[in-house]
Amino acid sequence: MSGHRFLSLAEDGAIASTEDVGIDLPSRPQTPSVMDSPRTAEKTSLTLQVPYSDSPSQRGPEGGIMSRWKKCQVPSATWTPRHTLYVAVLGGLAPMLVCFGVNFGVAVAIFKANPPPSLWQFPIPLAGNYAAIILVQTIINFSLFGSTSTFDILNGVCPSLLPSYLFIEMDPDTWLGWLLQPPEILFPPIEDKGKSALKRFVDTMKRTGAWIILQFIPFWPLFTGISYALYGIDGYNSYPQPQFIAALLGGLLALFTCPCWTVISMINMGKRIEEEAAEHLFRADSAGGLFSTVQIQDHIPTPSGYL
Numbered sequence: 256m257s258g259h260r261f262l263s264l265a266e267d268g269a270i271a272s273t274e275d276v277g278i279d280l281p282s283r284p285q286t287p288s289v290m291d292s293p294r295t296a297e298k299t300s301l302t303l304q305v306p307y308s309d310s311p312s313q314r315g316p317e318g319g320i321m322s323r324w325k326k327c328q329v330p331s332a333t334w335t336p337r338h339t340l341y342v343a344v345l346g347g348l349a350p351m352l353v354c355f356g357v358n359f360g361v362a363v364a365i366f367k368a369n370p371p372p373s374l375w376q377f378p379i380p381l382a383g384n385y386a387a388i389i390l391v392q393t394i395i396n397f398s399l400f401g402s403t404s405t406f407d408i409l410n411g412v413c414p415s416l417l418p419s420y421l422f423i424e425m426d427p428d429t430w431l432g433w434l435l436q437p438p439e440i441l442f443p444p445i446e447d448k449g450k451s452a453l454k455r456f457v458d459t460m461k462r463t464g465a466w467i468i469l470q471f472i473p474f475w476p477l478f479t480g481i482s483y484a485l486y487g488i489d490g491y492n493s494y495p496q497p498q499f500i501a502a503l504l505g506g507l508l509a510l511f512t513c514p515c516w517t518v519i520s521m522i523n524m525g526k527r528i529e530e531e532a533a534e535h536l537f538r539a540d541s542a543g544g545l546f547s548t549v550q551i552q553d554h555i556p557t558p559s560g561y562l
Contacts, residue, residue: 326411346517358505
């Protein structure tokens with residue numbers, strides 16, 4: 256294998272520069288070398304020469320994701336055609352078709368054998384059916400497709416993405432960063448790896464509730480208004496009008512949200528793999544505690560087996 260990544264690290268642990276250089280490695284990996292003294296200036300830097308290997312024996316810290324999931328690929332720093340294909344087909348088209356078909360079938364069972372429904376009149380108003388579709392489908396899709404995409408990443412179907420790819424900081428301490436987290440069914444959050452299963456389930460439901468509100472605000476008024484404009488309050492038949500409207504709503508919901516949740520899972524998994532590698536990369540406190548664990552961004556994760 257060949258290739259070094261040179262990381263220039265400032266005193267505060269931030270990366271000053273990075274450079275990839277193709278070079279033949281010696282048969283035995285070298286220990287990171289300190290090229291500049293950390294005491295020569297108030298803001299000096301280190302240069303670490305850290306080789307990376309994707310061999311089965313050197314796939315990150317023992318017990319980490321890359322070592323436990325042998326097919327999991329190295330996180331990608333760029334968007335690739337494989338990401339496009341995965342998000343378009345498995346993250347968008349497949350959920351849309353599934354939701355279209357399921358909602359059509361459920362609407363057939365609800366409306367076809369009964370008198371024509373009304374937009375507002377009970378027992379089964381169409382407007383209420385639209386709200387139920389948004390509620391139930393979001394709960395199922397967020398948990399199911401968010402976890403499915405994570406499972407596919409772990410099994411090498413598609414590589415994850417480094418966090419720097421997203422222009423928004425996914426900080427869970429902010430409202431937006433909290434929202435842009437995947438379901439916690441397969442893994443606890445990076446910031447709280449000892450989180451209990453009950454708390455993970457509760458937080459996943461809270462996040463699902465936020466997504467329900469965000470989808471309800473545009474989609475429910477839109478479909479209720481379109482239904483009223485086309486058929487009024489009572490101008491429906493038992494088949495196929497209610498069925499096609501319900502199927503269209505379910506399909507559009509999946510098409511707009513599932514690709515988003517897929518990308519969130521890709522970036523979160525890339526961040527998880529990256530931080531696992533960074534935590535095991537380098538710890539130097541012999542020089543008066545100048546450095547602790549080096550935090551690395553915008554790089555290919557480096558297994559601790561070389562250090």
